[in-house]
Amino acid sequence: MTPHVAIIGGGWAGLSCAVELARADIRVSVFEGSATLGGRARVVEKDGWRIDNGQHILIGAYTETLRMLRLLGVSPKRLYSRPFFIHIPGVLDLQAADLPAPFHLAVGLLRAKGLSWADRRAAARLLSHLKRIRFVLTEDVTVSTLLDRTAQTPTLRRLVWEPLCVAALNTPAERASAQVFANVLRDSVAASASASEVLIPRIDLTELLPVPAVLYLSRKGQNVHTMTKIRGIARTEHGFSLEGDPFDGRYSHVVLATAPWQVSGLTAEFSEMERLRNQLDAMRHEAITTAYLAYDPAIRLARPMIGLDDGLLQWVFDRGQLGGPDGLLAGVVSAAGTELSREEIALRAHQDIERLFATDSARLPAPKWAQVITEKRATFACEPGAFRPITMTPVKQLYLAGDYVASDYPATLEGAVRSGLQAARTIFRSVGVAQPTLFKLD
Structure with missing residues (x-):
């Protein structure tokens, strides 16, 4: 046949x-x-808006995805590209330097605002440990256990490792597989500068x-x-x-x-x-919730993607800086085990964003349009074993x-x-x- x-x-x-x-x-x-x-x-249409059913990012280590896009003739301009960064307004500004590995991350850690010397030493200690064992754990444990064993500081855990874990594995650090997390680190921030690049779709x-x-x-x-x-x-x-x-x-x-x-x-x-x-x-599966909020076109984040340290949302994307309508923001809650209604999620998301823009003399007006999309089984639960x-x-x-x-x-x-x-x-x-x-x- x-x-x-x-x-x-x-x-x-x-x-x-x-x-x-x-x-x-x-x-x-x-x-x-x-x-x-x-x-x-995929894209979905809601009230005349074309939005994704969830906000996704890629990284430079996604070699097969990027090869497939090149084969299909997709222009690199379709992706926003920037060296690895985590930006939490007023809390953390960490960005890899445009240098060959391992200097890209080492210089990024040295220049980072919001990390103490103890935090920097802890980050180096975790990566050195993983490199020493060639990123292969003798037993798979939770990410939290790995962080405990390598004496990671509370600040570094809260601002760097735990957000990266839930963003990459869509599973909280206390339940996530340390081996899979080590694989992600191996191929991204611990590899080359290009492998750790953050790539965000503009379409x-x-x-x-x-x-x-x-x-x-x-x-x-x-x-x-x-x-x-x-x-x-x-x-x-x-x-x-x-x-x-x-x-x-x-x-x-x-x-x-x-x-x-x-x-x-x-x-x-x-x-x-x-x-x-x-x-x-x-x-077992984990959910991801994305809250889309449309504000006045003048509303603009400091970066196309920022992290939040306190509130419901973990990451916020400025779709206006990523090829979409000005003023459209997408807030993400990974591993979203929340029982809140869509209306409550939209309100909490607005309150998180309002804290970024509100001043003593003015509050951020309510969004002109809001849509909450929850993929209840977005990913499998990436747990040990x-x-x-x-x-x-x-x-x-x-x-x-x-x-x-x-x-x-x-x-x-x-x-x-x-x-x-x-x-x-x-x-x-x-x-x-x-x-x-x-x-x-x-």
Whole structure:
């Protein structure tokens, strides 16, 4: 049977898999149940506003994501780029220097405002410890335990390590995997200056990768079907068929690029998947809340991205400085285990932002528009020993892709892209096709 791969899910994992297969001229059909591509990193329209379903950032260490964007012809200008920084107004100003590693971070720490010499020594102590053990822990513990063992100061924990942990792993430090956190540090701030760069999309997340991916696939004669909900997978004499496929296709391979909790319903026919289904259904997840507040266009943050040390919001992004409407701010609460209503979250977010602008003589006017989006299962809980499946399943030629699939990284855009590429490369081996040249731009 000529290879024809069905990819269920049009998020970043599924589309990356499709693009990689198309580069090798393997026939692909992508099925997405919603009208908008991108999965949990997509644009949504609310009251005439186009906003993302959650604010995302990238870093220079996201090599596969950046390679994919280059392959798809996405201009680097689509990303705001700046050396690693954490800016908390009036509290901390830390920015890596534009120097080769390790001087970029060392000079950044020396110049940082808001850190004592004890804080600087503690930061050096943690990174030296991780380098000494080659960033491989003898046992996975929580990030809090790692910080305890390396005698990190309360200030450094509160202002640097804990915010970085929850931003990268979307899991609080007291529950987060120290090994995954060490992996992130290894490939970012402890690596090169370019690897630690902060990259923030200037366009919506659907336009950043999904739309260029669909255009690429279209040029290659491949099919992407939106508003097509696949309800199940069945085995046939020569491969698979899909329940809900309007084209009644026959597929040699299937890639499940869905959320983990959707796998059970799709694979109910396969008894050999029972154990894996149970493991996926038992996975714990964390929420992310993003509060969008539209103010007068004159409202502008000191930086496109700032941190907050006291309040509900952890990070605030100035979308007006990032290609969006002036005055539109996005406040993020990662690992958002809050029981507040949307109205309460919007009010608390406004109060956090008001403290940045209010003076003795004037208060910040209420926003003209507000929208709160909570992804209740935005990421898996990145805890020590958390179950993460491999790409292959007990069913031959049926694969998994998604940011939850086993890798060094937490549930990030890079994790999603890498999982899609891994699924594609596993298919290459199964059909005896050579992997396309790494930097081939066709």
